[in-house]
Amino acid sequence: MFYQLLKNNFKDIFGSNKYKFSLLIMIFLFGIDIFVSVYQKFNMPYFDKSHLSFSLYFWLGTNDSVISGMLILLFALITCLPYSTSVLEEKKSGYFQFVITRSSAIKYFGAKLITSFISGGFLFIFPFLLSFILMAIMFGDNLTSGQFVENYHLFHQIARYHPNIYMLIYISILFYYAGSFAILGVCLSTFLKNRYLAYLSPFLIVLVLEPVFEIFYPQLSPILLMNPIQSITGISIFYVLAVPSFVLIVSLIGCFIGMKKYVQK
Secondary structure (H helix, E strand, C coil): CCCHHHHHHHHHCCCCHHHHHHHHHHHHHHHHHHHHHHHHCCCCCCCCHHHHHHHHHHCCCCCCCCHHHHHHHCCHHHHHHCCCCCHHHHHHCHHHHHHCCCCCCCHHHHHHHHHHHHHHHHHHHHHHHHHHHHHHHHHHCCCHHHHHHHCCCCHHHHHCCHHHHHHHHHHHHHHHHHHHHHHHHHHCCCCCCCCHHHHHHHHHHHHHHHHHHHHHHHHHHHHHHHHCCCCCCCCCCCHHHHHHHHHHHHHHHHHHHHHHHHCCC
16 A cells, blocks of 8 residues: 555655646756856856866856756745645645544655655756767766866865766755755645645745854855855765655654654544
């Protein structure tokens, strides 16, 4: 029954018009980034041809574009869009009671959490993945000079010798962050009655806490840690993974509490 629930959830989300429309928006933003960060640069009369050997100069995550910054800033909003409030919606429609009478609340929530993590994570990294594929086709895995990677404090040696691996590492990191905050959205939707508030809550939490972290302890700033152009010196992979791991653990505990509340009603 669990695998059937999981299959149905994935079928519902990836076949939904909302998800398809969200992917189209991501493709549109990717197109804008390509035009601004690649096409326009190629047509600049003073463009430095030495950049042509370095894919990270053009990749969406490291080209320092407005689109890249906007996506990372809004990641908690984007990742919750596909499926994070589905529990609340199905509770109101009566589908939740229909399912748990034939299965169990644990299987229902387990399928929801997996679907939310994967669908939310994939939606967020989609433009970064498209950009990676384009960069790999255009530039391969060419080496570069040290001047381009002097600000890539974490994994800077990988950026210097294997730009493609560097991009894949950060795509994985972005996926983990996005998926974890999608789970947070599911958690909050079990406690909130308003669908729009449940959808916005993870983003509002990041919006409130981000300035505090950046001022007092930037090593725990999600926005700074997610940025593939790493601006924080002296950090390790522990800091990068600690924030989404903490969010994921707290969210899973919250979902368990919320699940018990849902079943009791």
